[in-house]
Amino acid sequence: EAGVVQSPRYKIIEKKQPVAFWCNPISGHNTLYWYRQNLGQGPELLIRYENEEAVDDSQLPKDRFSAERLKGVDSTLKIQPAELGDSAVYLCASSSGRINTEAFFGQGTRLTVV
């Protein structure tokens, strides 16, 4: 069974440009997370989906970040316009939703804003 798939793996853009990240979760997983991880720190939750509903987006900087999860499967995270401080690894994870089940992570997208 395929794991969580993210693309691209790496992205370098100039500040003020838009960028989008894509995530395909494990089949059947209702819960999808987007995290941002700065160098040497723990992942910080940006948004969490239960099926197609965003149930926790309190940490998402809504002036420049947006996300969607069409049909409750794939998800896209967008930044427009990007700032230098957005340089980080963006991790997508999915889980079946039960409290005792782990979240499975993708390989992440390393974003560098120059």
Add this chain to the structure above:
Amino acid sequence: AQKITQTQPGMFVQEKEAVTLDCTYDTSDPSYGLFWYKQPSSGEMIFLIYQGSYDQQNATEGRYSLNFQKARKSANLVISASQLGDSAMYFCAMREGQKFGIQGAQKLVFGQGTRLTINP
């Protein structure tokens, strides 16, 4: 307020020794789960071990065990007989239960991590 606290930014251990990585957590929810993940330099997050708040026994998975002290709200990871391949970042995470409804359920919060280095 910080939900998960990992007080050791870095740990250095000799190969074959046991190592304990500390994790304390904060929750008022009686139902929660605690997770440990390993993140090697390649970047992937690897699930290691899980402990539920109602579990009577400490979780074990091979060389990994979890020292769960509920009253102290601590969930330390113990790695026995450390190996060079154990060098990585280690993260403690918590998922709170159903008390606050769907808004609280399934939220998975991470600590800041501990960088473990195993010396030969």
